[in-house]
Amino acid sequence: MKTRALIAALALALSTAPALAETVRMAVTTSFENSGLADVLLPEIQEELGIEVELLVVGTGQALRLGEAGDVDAVLVHSRPAEEAFVAAGHATHWREIMYNDFVLVGPSGDPADVASAETAAGALAQIAEVDAAFVSRGDNSGTHQKELALWAGAGVDPETLGGSYNAVGAGMGAALNTASGLNAYILSDRATWLTFGNKGDLALLFSGDPEMFNPYSLLPVNPERHPHVNNDAVMELEAWLVGPRGEELINAYTVLDETLFVHSAVPQ
Template sequence: MKFQVKLIACLFTVAVVANAQAADKFIILQSTTSTQNSGLFDHLLPVFKAETGIDVRVVAVGTGQALKNARNCDGDALLVHALAAEQQFVAEGYGVKRTDVMYNDFVVVGPGRDPASVAGVKDAVKAFKTIAEKQALFASRGDDSGTYKKERELWNAAKVDVKTASGKWYRETGSGMGATLNLGVGMGAYVLADRASWVAFGNKGNFKIMVEGDPELFNQYGVIVVNPAKCPNVKADLARSFESWILSSKGQTTIAAFKKNGDPLFFPNSPQ
């Protein structure tokens, strides 16, 4: 009888430890609203979990905020899209390394009446300059996201100081991509968006893609494992498993298979 009690207690302890280990088998992924809102993670992460048993808990914010969160050791890995900021993050020792994962592009969308007459323009900088000259409404995310960083690059290249136009024709929303698109449609304002968010967006109204195809609108995503030397709480082994999988042929094939209305939203380009 005593042996049976000890055996049951032992089995109970093993079960508790196993459950605790399973519950702890997750990583926090700091990522962007575009990857989340497009539905990519709903497609991608169940496949990863089925193969590895690792759960991924996504924090979807702008790239700048994602990098800031990771600097505060709140996260195990990142999947973001602002190359210069990512490289700086790694150079400062917060990331182990940065690797290309996939890409798509940015597009300028606007109302069907096209008040700035930029539809079909292949030069994004020229389109931005024209929007400013005609003082056509433009809705900006106004945050530290990868999309906003790209937008500021384009305004700078067009030699337009949007600070002087803030609150006039230039409206900063301080919101994510979906909310900014909603506000843009409501105001009849042009918006710079990543293509995946635009394709997945459901409240297009009479809005259309006005500017696309310029190499300046290229949008690269990278994966980074947070450096455990900076953040000892990082689940480095699990994060490396995610990094290895998403860069592998299976991860890349799974990304390529994600489509809306038959069109791919992201194009894998891992160097592996």
């Protein structure tokens, strides 16, 4: 009788225990993490979907390598050429744009290269090179680093020829901004990280608005045919939530210092 009672009690406990949350491991860029948006989205995702999202915060290049190896279920990055190549190689089922912000050029408030007068981002970098002003690069193959290199190419400048004035730190956006603040140097940053960055020192936002500095973020589900262990069903639920009305509401409402950091840009399918 005692055994039966114990079994019945265990069955009752199991039937009334809360269901364990699904888990999605997602590699995300440092700029997404630095913005603080994850602190808004992740609790809502867990409450509404029962999905716990574990973030691996790295640069875009490393995020895609984690996806290629099947070490995560999805990646959220911001480098469209790299995303398209990732899908074309079969590592992801597709890419889905979720939101965008933009890149900005930050530098000494005195602006020795007069980048504030430039008409394009490439022109601003050309002026920085011309006066041999200090510049800090993330140098980490992130989406921001790739955009920076594309802008240097547009300026007709190889940054490797800039010598000691070009400082590649091989670190995330926050660490790179700290270096730029310490050196009073120019740097390319995403707007969200710049707005939330606390150690601005004498740095100021000097140039923005060039269409070449548009910065879309996309979700890429890792291909379950390559890696059957990935939690593709939960990733699909997560994607539908992010592109839907609740994701749109929270992303568009998120502000820092009364400035909107991201614009929801997903197109329903």
